[in-house]
Amino acid sequence: MSLTLHYHPLSSFCWKALIALHENGTAFTPNLVNLGDPAQRAALLALWPIGRFPVLEDAARGETVPESSIVIEYLDRHYPGAKRLIPEDPALALQTRQRDRVIDLYIHLPMQKVVLDRLRPADRRDPLGVAEARAQIRTTYALLEREIADGGWMMGERFTLADCSAAPALFYGDMNEPFGDGHPRLAAYLERLKARPSFARVLEAAEPYFGMLPKDG
Ligand SMILES: N[C@@H](CCC(=O)N[C@@H](CS)C(=O)NCC(=O)O)C(=O)O
Numbered sequence: 634m635s636l637t638l639h640y641h642p643l644s645s646f647c648w649k650a651l652i653a654l655h656e657n658g659t660a661f662t663p664n665l666v667n668l669g670d671p672a673q674r675a676a677l678l679a680l681w682p683i684g685r686f687p688v689l690e691d692a693a694r695g696e697t698v699p700e701s702s703i704v705i706e707y708l709d710r711h712y713p714g715a716k717r718l719i720p721e722d723p724a725l726a727l728q729t730r731q732r733d734r735v736i737d738l739y740i741h742l743p744m745q746k747v748v749l750d751r752l753r754p755a756d757r758r759d760p761l762g763v764a765e766a767r768a769q770i771r772t773t774y775a776l777l778e779r780e781i782a783d784g785g786w787m788m789g790e791r792f793t794l795a796d797c798s799a800a801p802a803l804f805y806g807d808m809n810e811p812f813g814d815g816h817p818r819l820a821a822y823l824e825r826l827k828a829r830p831s832f833a834r835v836l837e838a839a840e841p842y843f844g845m846l847p848k849d850g
Contacts, residue, residue: 635693636661636712638704639677640686641668643842645741645801648835649701650687650708652797655831657714661689702733705794718794725788732780732787732795739773741802747809751847770810778816784825792829800826804836 638654638661640647654661666686668674678684681699689698689707698707709718720726743766750763777799781787787795803823806812812820826832 635691637664637690637692638662639664639666639680639688639690641666641842642839643845644686645745645805646685646701647687648801648804648832648839649797650689650704651835651838652800652829652831653705653708653718653794655834656716656718656792656797657708657712659708659712659714702730702737702794702798705797709794716792718792718797720788720791720793729788729793729795733798735773735776736795736798736802740770740806741798743767743769744802744806744809748805748847751849767810770806774806774810774812774816774819777822778819781818781822783818783821786825787822796826796829800829800832800835 636659638647638650640651640663642665666673666677668677674684677686677688680690680697681688683699685699687699687701687704689704690696691698691711694711696707698704705718720729746766747763750758753759782789786792787799799822803819803826807823827836
């Protein structure tokens with residue numbers, strides 16, 4: 634088995650890569666990285682100086698691949714399974730990548746801002762930044778509410794990279810900036826994602842760690 638995924642079971646960006654791996658039953662070795670352990674942190678930094686996961690290592694091709702979207706593109710290109718996660722049609726591929734970017738930049742990252750602010754000392758918090766992040770998330774919920782087809786996936790009938798992005802962003806998004814009543818399609822889409830075997834497996838593996846999440850207040 635040539636693939637190793639450096640990850641943590643609570644990490645939302647790692648969930649993206651895990652969903653893609655599980656979608657195709659791709660064989661890989663999981664390496665759980667505890668960033669609180671100096672040796673494990675140093676090992677991750679040696680692989681990827683930015684020090685964020687997921688990072689995919691491919692011993693067969695001699696490649697180290699950081700960044701969740703790029704990990705998924707890499708898997709789709711070099712270890713394709715029955716389910717291709719980037720459409721072959723160039724226009725659809727572009728739209729898939731665009732939705733992946735929108736979800737990462739305007740839901741997933743602002744959601745991280747909301748959560749990480751809770752870890753700051755009380756006198757170093759950033760209420761304005763958090764309010765801006767929440768507003769950004771809500772703008773994007775409204776955009777997605779208009780775009781998501783009833784009963785389908787982000788790109789329609791086919792499950793793609795954009796759904797791998799949406800699952801963790803919307804799961805943690807709804808937990809930290811609830812959809813409320815105004816987003817029935819988004820809420821139904823999240824339920825479909827949770828029922829998808831690849832994501833259900835990720836959630837089951839994360840469950841024992843949920844107590845470690847930073848609490849509000
Ligand atoms: N753009 C990156 C974001 C990765 C990221 O932010 N990962 C978080 C976990 S969800 C992380 O490694 N945090 C550790 C830290 O910042 O020390 C990607 O798409 O992979």
